[in-house]
Amino acid sequence: TPRVFSGMQPTGSLHLGNYLGAMVNWIKMQETHECIYCVVDLHAITVWQDPAELRNAIRQVTAAYIAAGLDPKKSILFNQSQVSAHAELAWVFNCVSRLGWLNRMTQFKEKAGKDREQASVGLYAYPNLMAADILAYRATHVPVGEDQKQHLELARDIAQKFNNDFSASIIAEGFADGIFFPQPEPVITGAATRVMSLRDGSKKMSKSDPSDLSRINMTDDADTIAKKIQKAKTDPEPLPSEEGGFSGRPEAENLIGIYATLVDKPVDAVLAEFGGQQFSAFKKVLADALVAKIEPIANEIKRLTGDPAEIDRILADGSSRAREIATPIMGKVKDIVGFIRS
Numbered sequence: 001t002p003r004v005f006s007g008m009q010p011t012g013s014l015h016l017g018n019y020l021g022a023m024v025n026w027i028k029m030q031e032t033h034e035c036i037y038c039v040v041d042l043h044a045i046t047v048w049q050d051p052a053e054l055r056n057a058i059r060q061v062t063a064a065y066i067a068a069g070l071d072p073k074k075s076i077l078f079n080q081s082q083v084s085a086h087a088e089l090a091w092v093f094n095c096v097s098r099l100g101w102l103n104r105m106t107q108f109k110e111k112a113g114k115d116r117e118q119a120s121v122g123l124y125a126y127p128n129l130m131a132a133d134i135l136a137y138r139a140t141h142v143p144v145g146e147d148q149k150q151h152l153e154l155a156r157d158i159a160q161k162f163n164n165d166f167s168a169s170i171i172a173e174g175f176a177d178g179i180f181f182p183q184p185e186p187v188i189t190g191a192a193t194r195v196m197s198l199r200d201g202s203k204k205m206s207k208s209d210p211s212d213l214s215r216i217n218m219t220d221d222a223d224t225i226a227k228k229i230q231k232a233k234t235d236p237e238p239l240p241s242e243e244g245g246f247s248g249r250p251e252a253e254n255l256i257g258i259y260a261t262l263v264d265k266p267v268d269a270v271l272a273e274f275g276g277q278q279f280s281a282f283k284k285v286l287a288d289a290l291v292a293k294i295e296p297i298a299n300e301i302k303r304l305t306g307d308p309a310e311i312d313r314i315l316a317d318g319s320s321r322a323r324e325i326a327t328p329i330m331g332k333v334k335d336i337v338g339f340i341r342s
């Protein structure tokens, strides 16, 4: 049966890239699938996090999930560290995954920077933990942004290698086809699977960009959003009339993609409307659409974070439901690997 898993790191407040790249699909999928959405606090500590700020960010991201439209009754919302199967399965996968595979991961190279000797072992092994997050639930679909594609491919390789390495044991445990883990499918759809920085169309919008003008936060107010869009980098040409006209114009492509996803229209329909016009007119329409979408979410985040005990209660409930699914799967993994359960 299909099952959806995805997560975000509590490393700051969420931005438009997280929302349009992944969460819009999360919200849609909860109507049609069994969905598990995680606040991945174990991933967050792969780079240093101040404990008080981390606690705050976990609640902030949970509030953003709910404010954006995830329903804790329909979907399971929880924080990763509360379900021990993630860490346990990650260890098994550390022993299945290969150094050569991790060496190819581009995100590690970007995040570790020049002084790679000083990066944490956790940052390097991050993709193995991500595979464990998904496969601890034997999830089949993973809605993410474009930047996670390579990690998803690694998760598929890990699932396949586990099934191969342990095939006899898997069959002996009653899985006649020798398949214990499914190959999880990335779900990367829409016109904003890679939202770029508002200051530089060649860099992705990111929480860790030092310039706040580079991103729209899900907590920004109307004036801030309007100012950021007004200051967003563009080029001097009018907007193109067709998608082919984006060549060499990443900023134009980015703003149009954001708008198309916001109003749920295909890019060519948006270009049919705005092609040939100046950026200034389009930017006003874009800012209004952003404010209409984000302002109610920002207000709801503020309201929800005013009651941290309620957020903690929602996380506790989600964690216990997540544990009910993951614990028996982890038990089977232990049997398959050859551990004795006492």
Ligand code: AQP
Pocket (backbone or CB within 6 Å): 007, 008, 009, 010, 011, 017, 018, 019, 020, 021, 022, 143, 144, 145, 146, 147, 148, 192, 193, 194, 195, 196, 204, 205, 206, 207, 208, 209
């Ligand atoms: N710019 C983006 N466009 C589309 N999707 C994006 N995602 C992130 N940035 C963009 C998607 O959001 C989900 C959660 O991301 P994450 O918080 O787990 O980690 P990240 O990719 O490291 O996010 P940031 O904002 O870029 O954080 P920093 O600056 O700390 O590196 C994922 O599905 C991701 O694809």
